[in-house]
Amino acid sequence: MGELRLMKGNEAIGEAAIRAGVDAYFGYPITPQSEVIEYLMAEKPHERTGMVVLQAESEVASINMVYGAAATGKKVMTSSSSPGVSLMMEGVSYIAGAELPCVLVNVVRGGPGLGTIQPSQADYFQATKGGGHGDYRMIVLAPASVQEMSDFIKLAFELAFRYRNPAMILSDGVIGQMMEKVVLFDPIPRWTEEEIIKMSPWATTGKPLNRERNIITSLDLQPHVQEQRNIRLQNKYATIQEKEVRCEKIACDDAEYLIVAYGSSARIAQKALDIARAQGIRLGLLRAITLWPFPTKQIRELLGHVKGILTVELSSGQMVEDVRLAVEGRVNVEFYGRMGGMIYTPEEILGVLKAKIIGE
Amino acid sequence: MTEEIIIAGFGGQGVLSMGKILAYSGIMQDQEVSWMPSYGPEMRGGTANVTVILSDERISSPILHFYDTAIILNQQSMDKFEPSVKPGGVLIYDGNGITRHPSRKDIHIYRVDAADEATRLGLSKIFNMIVLGGYMKVKPVVRLENVILGLKKSLPHRYHDLIPDNEKAILRGMEIIEEVKV
Amino acid sequence: MAEIRLEDIIRPENLVYKKTPLMTDNILSYCPGCGHGTAHRLIMEVVEELGFQEKTIGICPVGCSVLAYDFMNIDMQQAAHGRAPALATGIKRTWPGRIVFTYQGDGDLAAIGTAETIHVCNRGENLTMIFINNGIYGMTGGQMAPTTLEGMKSSTSPYGRDVHMMGYPLKMTEVVATLPGTYFVTRQAVHTPAAVRKAKKAIRIAFENQRDNKGGVSFVEIVSNCNSGWKMRPVDANHWMEQNMFPFFPLGDMKVDGKIVK
Numbered sequence: 069m070g071e072l073r074l075m076k077g078n079e080a081i082g083e084a085a086i087r088a089g090v091d092a093y094f095g096y097p098i099t100p101q102s103e104v105i106e107y108l109m110a111e112k113p114h115e116r117t118g119m120v121v122l123q124a125e126s127e128v129a130s131i132n133m134v135y136g137a138a139a140t141g142k143k144v145m146t147s148s149s150s151p152g153v154s155l156m157m158e159g160v161s162y163i164a165g166a167e168l169p170c171v172l173v174n175v176v177r178g179g180p181g182l183g184t185i186q187p188s189q190a191d192y193f194q195a196t197k198g199g200g201h202g203d204y205r206m207i208v209l210a211p212a213s214v215q216e217m218s219d220f221i222k223l224a225f226e227l228a229f230r231y232r233n234p235a236m237i238l239s240d241g242v243i244g245q246m247m248e249k250v251v252l253f254d255p256i257p258r259w260t261e262e263e264i265i266k267m268s269p270w271a272t273t274g275k276p277l278n279r280e281r282n283i284i285t286s287l288d289l290q291p292h293v294q295e296q297r298n299i300r301l302q303n304k305y306a307t308i309q310e311k312e313v314r315c316e317k318i319a320c321d322d323a324e325y326l327i328v329a330y331g332s333s334a335r336i337a338q339k340a341l342d343i344a345r346a347q348g349i350r351l352g353l354l355r356a357i358t359l360w361p362f363p364t365k366q367i368r369e370l371l372g373h374v375k376g377i378l379t380v381e382l383s384s385g386q387m388v389e390d391v392r393l394a395v396e397g398r399v400n401v402e403f404y405g406r407m408g409g410m411i412y413t414p415e416e417i418l419g420v421l422k423a424k425i426i427g428e
Numbered sequence: 429m430t431e432e433i434i435i436a437g438f439g440g441q442g443v444l445s446m447g448k449i450l451a452y453s454g455i456m457q458d459q460e461v462s463w464m465p466s467y468g469p470e471m472r473g474g475t476a477n478v479t480v481i482l483s484d485e486r487i488s489s490p491i492l493h494f495y496d497t498a499i500i501l502n503q504q505s506m507d508k509f510e511p512s513v514k515p516g517g518v519l520i521y522d523g524n525g526i527t528r529h530p531s532r533k534d535i536h537i538y539r540v541d542a543a544d545e546a547t548r549l550g551l552s553k554i555f556n557m558i559v560l561g562g563y564m565k566v567k568p569v570v571r572l573e574n575v576i577l578g579l580k581k582s583l584p585h586r587y588h589d590l591i592p593d594n595e596k597a598i599l600r601g602m603e604i605i606e607e608v609k610v
Numbered sequence: 611m612a613e614i615r616l617e618d619i620i621r622p623e624n625l626v627y628k629k630t631p632l633m634t635d636n637i638l639s640y641c642p643g644c645g646h647g648t649a650h651r652l653i654m655e656v657v658e659e660l661g662f663q664e665k666t667i668g669i670c671p672v673g674c675s676v677l678a679y680d681f682m683n684i685d686m687q688q689a690a691h692g693r694a695p696a697l698a699t700g701i702k703r704t705w706p707g708r709i710v711f712t713y714q715g716d717g718d719l720a721a722i723g724t725a726e727t728i729h730v731c732n733r734g735e736n737l738t739m740i741f742i743n744n745g746i747y748g749m750t751g752g753q754m755a756p757t758t759l760e761g762m763k764s765s766t767s768p769y770g771r772d773v774h775m776m777g778y779p780l781k782m783t784e785v786v787a788t789l790p791g792t793y794f795v796t797r798q799a800v801h802t803p804a805a806v807r808k809a810k811k812a813i814r815i816a817f818e819n820q821r822d823n824k825g826g827v828s829f830v831e832i833v834s835n836c837n838s839g840w841k842m843r844p845v846d847a848n849h850w851m852e853q854n855m856f857p858f859f860p861l862g863d864m865k866v867d868g869k870i871v872k
Binding site: 100185247335338413414 | 451452463488489491493581
């Protein structure tokens with residue numbers, strides 16, 4: 069077993085980055101995720117692994133530093149919170165268009181605008197439906213514990229490199245700020261320059277005389293060429309959709325009613341589930357782990373015995389649209405949310421479930 | 429067993445670190461733990477609070493609205509959290525600066541005047557450890573030896589010479605805490 | 611008199627100039643008379659002469675030179691508008707042994723990318739930056755640039771740049787020269803053979819500084835024409851540039867070996 073520590077979610081991101089053999093982190097402070105760069109700076113990863121940590125002049129610069137280094141086949145990442153992630157969206161679109169691997173962490177806070185520094189899940193649309201311009205997708209992972217903050221760094225890089233695609237960890241202020249036990253994975257050495265050149269022959273690492281030059285761009289001035297790029301992207305996204313869906317099903321086998329939630333909301337919903345089960349209500353919980361690709365099929369599979377679904381999110385209702393698309397009107401899907409940094413209680417969720425789904 | 433605690437007071441009173449020591453102590457006795465702070469500008473001189481959960485089972489929600497125990501160190505927190513103690517639960521407070529004392533009859537109320545005692549002992553920096561001692565007397569959820577182990581784990585090495593003072597403060601807290609009858 | 615045939619002239623023994631193999635055979639997309647082609651060639655000649663082809667990574671911008679990677683036979687990446695210095699930072703920090711340069715126009719470097727330009731220079735990244743200043747947005751069709759001169763007409767200043775309404779032309783090179791993180795700052799031109807020779811020397815110094823890790827940005831501005839955007843014939847554009855651009859953007863070194871010289 070790896071090393072056991074008590075850590076904040078944000079600190080776990082930093083530690084996991086060093087252990088995952090990340091080559092560089094570029095970021096800019098913003099509440100509630102500044103502990104990521106603070107932890108990294110304090111840890112002196114350049115001494116531990118040679119990892120580069122740089123505080124950029126803005127989130128715009130951060131993501132473009134990531135874009136530059138990712139083009140060279142390095143393992144690079146950034147992190148921010150909602151307003152900062154909005155600033156990064158242009159860069160993410162370029163990275164997705166140029167098909168580069170990298171990892172972003174969004175420790176979501178309430179919006180719109182400057183909003184609040186308190187936790188929220190209102191960036192689901194931005195993360196899963198684009199955010200930047202053009203037809204692209206990010207792989208989106210939603211941790212619900214400090215343990216997953218650590219584990220998903222490793223997983224996100226694996227997926228990002230497997231598909232040459234940006235991957236995002238969509239967390240929130242609760243998971244970022246809380247401390248829990250975490251078992252840290254054993255360190256993975258950083259790739260050598262020779263390994264990178266071998267593994268990523270497409271990367272702009274400097275042109276040897278015996279290969280054609282590598283060009284990293286998202287630009288195709290001729291429409292038929294740009295369409296081909298888009299078709300290639302869509303084919304890749306279809307493969308990811310097919311192979312990489314992840315979710316956790318809790319007490320779903322005999323469930324008459326289902327809650328669908330992710331991240332911190334899933335933790336609160338689980339408490340609601342415990343209370344409901346104690347009251348004899350056959351409630352299940354489907355926790356989406358990948359938000360894109362979305363567990364559409366996994367939800368559909370439960371419709372044989374599930375009579376109604378409540379989706380809970382700390383937003384005005386974003387993921388619920390994907391739940392409704394999965395269900396295609398076959399059962400009643402209702403939504404309950406709180407906004408602006410407010411957080412529901414398990415009792416509140418259960419009350420809504422009884423009123424809107426069970427019909428008491 | 430699950431113990432759900434809120435510790436609330438001013439930033440700078442050691443609220444967050446008391447919670448951290450409790451969480452570490454829980455780990456030392458193989459429990460599941462969570463530590464969820466209030467965060468943001470209110471940390472800087474304003475009110476600060478932290479929710480700590482110690483449990484023998486997997487912890488579901490780290491966010492709570494009702495608590496088994498509330499440890500309250502200023503008036504704002506008294507106003508905010510006295511109503512959030514579960515019936516039959518425990519409220520522990522330091523009387524220093526409290527103008528409206530707790531009045532609920534369906535909970536157990538204890539007073540530990542840790543601030544005054546810390547000044548008297550010349551240990552004002554570890555005032556929070558006196559409070560912690562009081563809590564440990566009333567609710568023996570974490571054992572002293574695990575708290576000491578937790579301190580060793582959470583304190584940087586250069587502060588390890590302060591551990592005996594911490595222990596002294598905990599023991600003093602255990603002595604001076606008193607039940608208050610409403 | 612015998613007929614002059616082209617085949618009789620184009621022979622190996624008559625060869626006086628050969629393009630560097632680091633320029634591809636693709637036909638330049640730039641307008642006839644534009645300085646970009648010459649600037650590209652000078653950079654690639656320097657990279658070849660210094661033996662850097664296998665370790666050079668170039669960053670091209672958004673603007674007329676967005677397709678610079680079609681012409682330079684090295685590994686290249688295309689940046690979002692203004693962000694080339696951030697890309698270059700990410701690359702140089704993770705591949706300190708590579709030679710990294712940016713190639714940007716005035717809109718890219720001095721308007722939308724101002725923050726990245728200032729901060730890459732302020733951090734003292736060990737990079738080479740080439741800045742083409744033609745006082746106009748060429749690719750999008752001749753709109754006003756941050757470097758458009760007072761009174762100069764463009765499609766978004768059709769009655770001439772009114773500095774009270776539109777602000778003043780920005781001397782970005784003078785600005786970066788004042789920053790402690792720049793090591794070599796110069797302003798050159800490529801409109802005459804003499805200017806080309808000087809510009810090449812400056813570009814060479816800018817790459818040598820990076821090779822020798824002199825600890826800072828080497829920044830070469832090239833004042834160039836945009837005869838299409840300026841709506842002039844190429845020769846007239848060069849005259850106009852000498853008479854109007856050079857007085858406001860005077861040529862010469864501003865900072866050498868980390869010291870301000872002008």
